[in-house]
Amino acid sequence: MKRVAAILVACGLVLGAYSGAHAADIKAKGVWAIDFSWLDSGDYTSMADDGKSDDDFSASQRLRTQIDIIASDSLRGVVFFEIGNTVWGRGANDHGGALGADEANIEVRRSYIDWIVPNTDLKVRMGIQGLVMPGAVAGTSPVFQDDVAALTLSQRITDMYSVTAFWARPADVSNGSEKGNAFDEIDVFGLVVPVTLDGFKISPYGMYSSLGKDANFVGSTNGGAPLLAGMRSMSEVANGSAAKPFDGRSNTYDAWWAGTSFEMNYLAPFSLKLDAVYGSKTADDADSAERAGWFVAALAEYKLDMVTPGVLAWYGSGEDNDLGNGSERMPSLSPTAWGVTSFGFPGSVYRQDLYFGRNGAGSWALGLQLDDITYMEKLSHVARVVYMKGTSDGDVIKNNADVRSAFEPGRGEVFLTEEDSAIEVNFDTTYKIYDNLSVVLETGWIKLNMDKDVWADKDYSDAKKFVFNFVYDF
Template identity: 40%
Template sequence: MKRICTLLLAAGLLFGAATGASAIDFKAKGQWLMGFGVGNASPMDTYRDNGVKTKGNTDDDFQAAQRLRLQLDAVASESLSGTVYFEIGTTQWGKSSSGGALGADANNAIKLKRAYIDWAVPQTDAKVRMGIQGVALPNVAGGSAVMDTDVAGITVNYKFNDNVGLTALWARPLNDNYVDNQKSTQNNYLDNMDLFSLMVPLTFDGVKLTPWAMYGMVGKNALNRQWDPKTSAYDSVGTSDGNLPYSLRPYPGIGATNGNIGKTSNDYGTAFWAGLPVAITLWDPLNIELDINYGYMQGMGRFDALKSDGSSKRASTERQGWLAKALVEYKLDWGVPGIFGWYASGDDGNPKNGSQRMPSVAASGNFTSFIGDGNMGWIRQDYSLTYDGTWGIGAQIRDVSFIEDLSHTFRVAYWGGTNSTGMVKYMDNAHSWADGWGNNTGPYLTTNDGMVEFNLVNSYKIYENLEMNLELDYVINCMDNSTWKKANGGNNGSFSKQDMWKAQVVFAYSF
C-alpha cells in the first residue's frame, strides 16, 4: 500500500509538472564550432627591455579548438518570455584547464553568456528586456566603434509608428570588483560603472538613421581591480571583451615617474558618447552607409609623464575624440564590390591636455577580418576591435559565387595612424605600439606607421545547417623603427617587427 501511495504521489507530481509546463513553449537553438588554425598573430618577432631579449610570440603556430553555444527560450506568450544562453568553451584541444586534455574533465569551461526576460508593458506597445543581454549601440559601416557586447541592464523599446521609435538603456558593465590593498574596508568602494543611453530609430523610404547618445558614470575605483599607489595605477579590470583601461584611459605604455595617477576629488567621472549612423538605399542596388561618432571620458587625476630624456611633463587622464567611417557598395549579379574607409582623431603629442583618441567600452570594428573582427576570429583571436588613433581605406568584393553554396569575399585595406610622433618619447619602451594587441584595442599607430591587410574568406554550405568557413589573411607590418627608437629606453627597449598571417578552417553547425 505504501508503494502504491508513493507511485500515485509521484504520478501526481509528474502530471502537475506537465500541466504547468504545457503553457510554456520551449525553443532551443545553438551553434557548434570546430576550428583548426595555423599562423602567427604577433606583430613583433622579438623585443628587448633593459637588455633582456624576449620572443614576441610564444603561442603554438597550430591550434585546434571547439566551442558550443546553447540558447533556451521559455515562451509563455507574445508578451512574456525568458532566455538563458550558455557557452561551453572555448576548449583548446589538449589543454587541461579548458577541458580539452585527456579525460576532458575540466569543470570551468561552462559560462553564462546571457540570461534575461522579455515582457510587454500591459495595454501599451512598450517592450522591456531585463537581465544580461547583448547590446550593440546603433551602427553601420564597419561595426560599432563604442560598444557591442553582453552586459547586464534594462532595455525599453517603444514604437510610435512605422517611421519613429525610441529605445532607452541602462547598463552596468562594472561593480564590486575593486580591492584596496591599503584599506580592506574600502573594497568595492566607488567602483561601479553605469551607462544610460537613448536611441531614436528613424525609418523612411530608402533611408534609415538612428541618432543616439549615451551618458556614463564611472566610479574613481571602477577601472582598478587591485590598486597600490606604490606600484601602478593601471592594474585593471579585464573583461571578456577587452581591457577597459586601454579603451577608456589616456595612453597605453606611457611612462610615469611615480608609477601612478594622482588622487582626484571627484567620486565619479563623466563619460559621454554620441553617434549618427545613416544607411541610404534610395538608388538600389547602390548602398551607402555613413557613421559618425564622438566620445569623451573625464580626467580622474593627473600624473607625471616620463620623457625619454629623463625629464617629465604633467599629464591629464582626460580622453576625447571622434570618428567617421563610410561604406559604398554596388550589388551585381555575381557579387557586391565596394569601397570603405574611416578617419579617427589621434593624440596631438601633448599629454598635458589628455588623449585625443575616442574612448570606447567594447568596440567591434568589422571592416576587416584579421586586425578587425569581420569573420570568425574565434580560433585565432582577432586583435583590434576599435579604430581610435587610426585612419584607413580599403576595397572589397563580397559574396562572389561561381558554384552553388560556395561564396567568397576578398578585401585589401591600409591602416594608417593619426597619433603624433611626439607621443613616442613618453612611451615606456620602443614596442609600446604593440601594447594594445591582446587587449582588444589594436596597435598604437603614429603618422609614420601603417599596416596593409589582405583577407580571403570562403564559405561552403555542406548541408542546410553545416558551413565550412576557410579564411586566409596576411598583414604587412609597416611600423617605423626610427620613430619608435625615440621611446624610453632607446636601444635597450628595441624590437624586431614581423608580418602577420593566418590560415584557419571552421566547421559551424547551427540549429
C-alpha cells in the same frame, strides 16, 4: 564531462518542472564552431631570432546555445550558455581541452526576461543581455557592443519612428556590500531614436557613463582585454593603471558619446553606410587622464549578380605629442565586434583576429573589397585589401620610453602613428555542406611598416593565418 552532464540534467529537471506547471514553450538555437588554425607571427615577432621554433598550429571549439522559455507573445525568458573556447589539448585555463576533458567550462553569457507592459506597446528587457549601440558599416558598433547587466525600454511611436532607452551596470566592485562605498560602480545610460524612411535609415544616439573613482574599471577583464580598456588615456596605460586601481583619483569620471549610423539603399543596387561619433571622458583631478576624440567610417557598395564590389574607409582622431593634456583618440566602452576585416579586426567567424583593435580609433584607412562572390551554388567568397595609417604624432611614442614599452607591437593591440602604416589582405571562402553546416576557409596577411626612429629600430614580421572553420547553426 561529469560536471557538464550534471548541470545539463539539473537544467532539464528545472525546465521540465516549469513547463509542466505553466505550459511554456521551450525553444533552443545556437552555433557550434570548430576550427583548425595555422597562425604565424601573430604578435609580429619571430621566435627564430631566439633560436626557437614557432608553434603555429592549434585546434579549438566553442558551443553557444540560447534557450527561450516562452509563456506568451508578451512574456519570455532567455538564457544563453557558452561552452569554450576550448583549445584541444590544453587544460583548465583553456576550458578543459586536455586529456580527460573534465573541467568546469560552462559560462552563462546572457540571462534576461522580455515582457510587454499590459495594454501598451512598451517592451521591457531586464537582466544580463547583449547590448548594441547603432552601427552600419560593420553591422556592429564602434563604441559599445557587449553582454552586460541592463534594463532596456523600447517603444514604437509610428511605423517610421521608435525610441530605445537603457540603463546598464558594467561594474560594481562591492556588489552592494555595506563595506563598499558610493563610488565603486560604473553606470551607463543611453538613448537611441531610429528613423526608417523609404530607402533610408538613420539612428542617432546619445550615451552617458559615470565611472566611479573606486570602480577600478581596468582591473577586470572581458574577453582577455582589460574591462573598458578603450577609456584609458596613454598616460594611464604608461604609468601602470592597467593593472591597479586609480589610487590618485579623487573624483568620479564622466564620459559621454553622441553619434549616428546611416544607411541608404534608395539608389539600389548602390548602397551607402555611414557611422559617425564623438566621445569624451573627463577627469577633473588629472588632465592627463582625459580622453576625447571623434571617429567616422563609410562603406559604399554596388550589388551585381555575382559580386558586390565596395569601397571601405574610416578616419579616427589621433594623439598629439603632449601626454599631459590627455588623449585625443575617441574613447569606447567595449566594441567587441567591429568586424571590418577578418584578421586585424574582429571579423573572423570564430577566432584569430583582433590585432589592430576593437575599432579604428587613432587611424585612417582606405580599402577595396569584393563581397558575396558567387559563381557556384553553395560557394561564396570575400576578397579584401585595406591600407591603414596612424593619425597620432610619432613623438608621443618616440619621446616617452614608458609609452613605447606599453604600446609596441606584441604587447596587445597594434598602435599606429603618422609614421607607421599597415596593409591587410583577406580572402575568405564559405561552402555550405548542408543548409545548417558550413566550412569557412579564412586566409589573411598583415604587413606592418613601423618607423624605426619611433619604435627604437625594431623589426617586425608579417602576420599570416590559414584557418578552417566548421560552423553548425541550429
